[in-house]
Amino acid sequence: MNLPNMLDAKKRNSEETKHIYLDDKVSDMYKNKKYFIRTYGCQMNVHDSEEIAYILESVGMTPIDTIEGADVVVLNTCAIRENAHDKLYGFLGRCKHEKETNNHDLIICICGCMPQEESVANDLIKNHPYVDIVFGTHNIHELTDMLLNKMDNQNIKVYSMQGEVFENVKYKRDSNIKAWVDIQYGCDKFCTYCIVPYTRGKQRSRYSTEIVKEVECLKKEGYKEVTLLGQNVNAYGKDIDDISFAELLAKVADTGIDRVRFVTSHPWDFTDDMIEVISERDNIMPYIHLPLQSGSSKILKLMGRRYTKEEYLTLYNNIKAAMPECAITTDIIVGFPGETEEDFNETLDVVNACKYDSAFTFIYSPREGTPAAKMEQLDKKVCEDRLHKLNELINKYAKEANDKYLDKVVPVLIEGLSEKNESLMMGYTDTMKLVNVKGDLSNVGKIVNVHITDVKTWSMDGEIVE
Ligand code: SF4
Known part of the structure; x- marks a missing residue:
């Protein structure tokens, strides 16, 4: 034992x-x-x-x-x-x-x-x-x-x-179209609410040569998309004598695999080099998950996030300036200890400024052993009201972001049958929008051009065009 x-x-x-x-x-x-x-x-x-x-x-x-x-x-x-x-x-x-x-x-x-x-x-x-x-x-x-x-x-x-770090790990992958590729394990950030640095341990990056080799094998096997995976991917390489995350992205893109994605990035580690590489390479998808957590600099400090509201907004604007079409999604926690109505309103201000494509929103939940669990907790009803208000705003901007696709033709990687309607296929745009498409199984695994005929808050409908 x-x-x-x-x-x-x-x-x-x-x-x-x-x-x-x-x-x-x-x-x-x-x-x-x-x-x-x-x-x-x-x-x-x-x-x-x-x-x-x-x-x-x-x-x-x-x-x-x-x-x-x-x-x-x-x-x-x-x-x-x-x-x-x-x-x-x-x-x-x-x-x-x-x-x-x-x-x-x-x-x-x-x-x-x-x-x-x-x-x-x-x-x-x-x-x-x-x-x-x-x-x-x-x-x-x-x-x-x-x-x-x-x-x-x-x-x-x-x-x-x-x-x-274990190399040569084998997987029984759920998909033969899209694959996860671990690039680093653990996290050293110790955000005060988070249990991950305790459960997943210290940051450990894999060798870049092994990562690139794995992507090359996946490409040979017919995979169309890889997602580079880690708790804090853009801190990749800081713990070993290897290349930076921006350089790794470029090397993975050089394999020629059709689509490259990555999750999750920390705003503090997001460099100009990363923005440059993503904007220059067609096969690095214009989709970035950029966790905000709070729009109040005071709460961000209590969370140990290492950036202010202003620094986050500057980064957001730099990404959008280089890639106006890039979809940006986020994570937001409401009801963190010490969050006042003014702090919460600052979060809403950032959401109004960034108009996210979508967001994962949560009420803060204390995890035993983390510093924030020892802080004074907020009233549950206050947290629920804030979450409700935030979600209404997130939904509004998600729909607005999807509305821009109506009547456009966009590339979609078809993954299989739609869960909601088995007479349709489903897939994702390069910006990670879910599309239900008229078509047959012969399209599975192909990137096809789709004419968007209807948009909803969390999905779109479309038809394949030549
Ligand atoms: S929230 Fe993310 S960056 Fe912060 S400690 Fe947890 S895993 Fe690390």
């Missing part, structure tokens, strides 16, 4: 990051067994689940989409908000019931960010003994060994400190 510790998770050492090349461990020990994975949270977790799926298949398993009939259930958790805990424990109750009533041999695994929290790991030991395997974000690669050496008692391995 190896448990996490929040104090250790906060430490940063100056040791050089080790880069370890993983070997493939193949076994047929779980041949004819079925696995079920449920993923909560962000793109990092979605991509981690692709790695977990590969590991489970390398020991002989095949996927199933219900827990009924599964031999192994993996719950890949998120720790960002309070309700993520509620969702996990709700589903865990179902797994427990399945194990107690129908399948006593069911192996229940919990992984991801939640077990990286000391309190959660302790709770799993004390109150959930039916959970068999627990592993953290730092030791996914040990899952094979944990499965092959499954013991009678709980097998818990969650490391607080992480000094490694």
Whole structure:
């Protein structure tokens, strides 16, 4: 048993990051067994689940989409908000019931960010003994060994400190058109509300040569789009003697893959070089997710965000000056401790100035162990009212941004059948707008020109043109 510790998770050492090349461990020990994975949270977790799926298949398993009939259930958790805990424990109750009533041999695994929290790991030991395997974000690669050496008692391995970067990681990717590519792990920013630097560890960048090699392979395999992934992608390279994020973007674009995207950037690390590279390369998509979090410089300081409202607006204006058509989306937290009505109005001012294409908006939720959790919390009703007001404004600008596309012809990468209407196909513009398109399956995986015939707040309709 190896448990996490929040104090250790906060430490940063100056040791050089080790880069370890993983070997493939193949076994047929779980041949004819079925696995079920449920993923909560962000793109990092979605991509981690692709790695977990590969590991489970390398020991002989095949996927199933219900827990009924599964031999192994993996719950890949998120720790960002309070309700993520509620969702996990709700589903865990179902797994427990399945194990107690129908399948006593069911192996229940919990992984991801939640077990990286000391309190959660302790709770799993004390109150959930039916959970068999627990592993953290730092030791996914040990899952094979944990499965092959499954013991009678709980097998818990969650490391607080992480000094490694794993290369040669294999994935069972969800799509054969678009792929996630990890470029760095962890984060050293320690925004005062955020649990990620504790659960994902210190910033560790992959070697640029390995990233470019991975993109070249994906291109050869027929992938059309890659998204470079990290908690703070534009801090890429600051922890190793390698190239900058702007230079990495250029090298990835040079592979000739059709579309390059990246998430998530931190305004503090956004350089003029990045703006130049994005604006110069046709295959780097004109879409940037630029988290604001708050429009009040006072609150930004309390959040530890390292930029002021004015600096954010200057960056926004510089991006728009270089790329007027670039879509910009954001994240905003309302109700952070200390946020007054004036502070909130400053957030609305920034939204009015930036007219975002869309935004993820949240009510602040305290995470145990972070500095902001110890600050005085705001009244829930005040937070809900602010969120409602903010969302109305966000929706208005999202619709206005989409309205500009009406009657235009835009390139769309067709991904598959529309979820809402199976007689339509769906895909995304280069600016990340969802489009439902009349067409057939022969268009899947192609970038086609689409005439936009109708626009809504969060999607558009269109027809393929020659
Ligand atoms: S930069 Fe992002 S991941 Fe890092 S601490 Fe801040 S909010 Fe969390």
